[in-house]
Every structure is written in C-alpha cells, then in structure tokens.
Amino acid sequence: MDRLLIVEDDAATALALRELLAARGYGVLCAADGRQGLRLLFAERPALMVLDLRLPELDGWQVLARARDMSDLPVLVLSGLDAVADRVRALRAGADDYLVKPCEPEELLARIEALLRRAGRREWTGDEALDELRLLPERRAALWHGGEARLSAIEYRLLQVLVRNRGRVVTTEQLLDQVWDDPMAVGRDRVKFGVLRLRRKLRAAGGPGAGDPVEVLRGVGYRFAAEGPGGP
Missing domain, CATH: 1.10.10.10 (Winged helix-like DNA-binding domain superfamily/Winged helix DNA-binding domain)
Known part of the structure; x- marks a missing residue:
C-alpha cells in the first residue's frame, strides 16, 4: 500500500489523520514542521503529501514551492485557511487539491484516492507528432x-x-x-x-x-x- 506524508503541526490533527489513513491500509509518515516535512519527502519518497499551510520553521507555501521544484508527487493542501485567495494561491503554486479544515473524513479519503489514481496511471505513448x-x-x-x-x-x-x-x-x-x-x-x-x-x-x-x-x-x-x- 502507498505511503503518505502528513505535514501538520497540530498533534491532535496529525494523530487523527494518521489513524484514519492507517485504518485504510496506508503507510503514514508525519512531520510537525516544514523542514522535517521536506527531509522526509526527499528521503522517503512518499506517494502523496497532505500539507498544512501554517507551519513552524518553513511554512506550507515554502514547502509546496520546494516540493514542486523537485517532485511531481500529488499534494493535497489541508488547511484552516478558507479564503478564496488562499485556495487560488495554492492551486497556482502547484497544489493538486485543497480542502478546508475541518473536513469530512470520507471526503478526504476520496480526494486522496482520486489523486493516487491519477498519479498511478500509465503514461500515454508519444504517438502524436505535429509539424511544431x-x-x-x-x-x-x-x-x-x-x-x-x-x-x-x-x-x-x-x-x-x-x-x-x-x-x-x-x-x-x-x-x-x-x-x-x-x-x-x-x-x-x-x-x-x-x-x-x-x-x-x-x-x-x-x-x-x-x-x-x-x-x-x-x-x-x-x-x-x-x-x-x-x-x-
């Protein structure tokens, strides 16, 4: 089963996410700040990252930018920031999905499953050739x-x-x-x-x-x- 990385500084929220995902059979890695999240991301190569935005050390915006410089793994932002401007900024920066906390557990699981399906699709062949x-x-x-x-x-x-x-x-x-x-x-x-x-x-x-x-x-x-x- 895929391993997922949770980058979340609230211990209670991180524990709830870990238990929810582990119950579905996922391997779970947890980081309590942005620096630790990046270290785990590059050392462990998880299949997906669930990322909070308000983090100590490096905030979620910095983590997202550095992750996108190095990786195409799916990133689901899970944040208490509910302004449209924050959602737009995250999507523009390369997040694949955005959920506002608190959210329904089944919706979170469904979003994660959809992102993993897309990431796991076999790449199409390169049979399209145009003049340009x-x-x-x-x-x-x-x-x-x-x-x-x-x-x-x-x-x-x-x-x-x-x-x-x-x-x-x-x-x-x-x-x-x-x-x-x-x-x-x-x-x-x-x-x-x-x-x-x-x-x-x-x-x-x-x-x-x-x-x-x-x-x-x-x-x-x-x-x-x-x-x-x-x-x-």
Whole structure:
C-alpha cells in the first residue's frame, strides 16, 4: 500500500489523520514542521503529501514551492485557511487539491484516492507528432518549435488530451474528467491554472515568434490550434 506524508503541526490533527489513513491500509509518515516535512519527502519518497499551510520553521507555501521544484508527487493542501485567495494561491503554486479544515473524513479519503489514481496511471505513448510539436513520454516532455518543455504529470496529460482533440474545443468539465479524474467537476480552478502553467512552459520552450498553441475560449473551454501534417 502507498505511503503518505502528513505535514501538520497540530498533534491532535496529525494523530487523527494518521489513524484514519492507517485504518485504510496506508503507510503514514508525519512531520510537525516544514523542514522535517521536506527531509522526509526527499528521503522517503512518499506517494502523496497532505500539507498544512501554517507551519513552524518553513511554512506550507515554502514547502509546496520546494516540493514542486523537485517532485511531481500529488499534494493535497489541508488547511484552516478558507479564503478564496488562499485556495487560488495554492492551486497556482502547484497544489493538486485543497480542502478546508475541518473536513469530512470520507471526503478526504476520496480526494486522496482520486489523486493516487491519477498519479498511478500509465503514461500515454508519444504517438502524436505535429509539424511544431512532438511529445516525449520517456522524458515527460514536449518539443515545441524545437525547444524542450519539461512537464509535470498533470501538464503532460493535459497537453495530450488537447492534442488528441486538436482543432476542437475541450470543455473545462471534460478536462477535469479526463486529466484530473474528477467527473463531478469539483475544483474548476485547477484547470485554469494547469493550462496557465502549460502555456507558459510551451511559450518559453518555443522562444520568440513560436506563438501559443492553446487557445482559451472564456466560459467554454480550451483548444489546441496548431495543425499537424494531416490538418487539424
């Protein structure tokens, strides 16, 4: 069974999470501050991290930033901060999901299971080749106008879905279902910020004049507009 890392400074909350997850068969690692959390993250390589934001030593924002520099593991933020600005900031920084404390145990377990399913999916093959773009599944990267963009697991799947539907609009709901395994379309901001990060990486890889292949149709969805040898 997967091992999970809980980074939580409240001892009672950490104990409750440990018991809940252990009862479902997960191995559980616990850290009471941000520095210890990062040490365990890089030493033990857990399958998922449950991260509080208000932590001693290093706060959760710093832990999330450093984790994203080094790893694509799923991160579920579990925080008492319930402002929309905090949720948006966490998703933009690379969190995969966000729950406000206190939450229902079954919802937490369901979110964790969904994140682990997505992380455990077999990567798609790199059979899509366009004039300007080539997917490199062995490196989880894309060549855009000759420049390489290294992508996270979510960004790679997002690009794959858009390319397979090139020329057609893919709605936010469809992307949540196919990329985030979220058929109930909860957490729509994840799509917006996932696409934002993908577009930035492709623009940086392609350089000046390469353009942006992902069109944003506000209120509708997204479309990969670049054409391949056989047309759109």
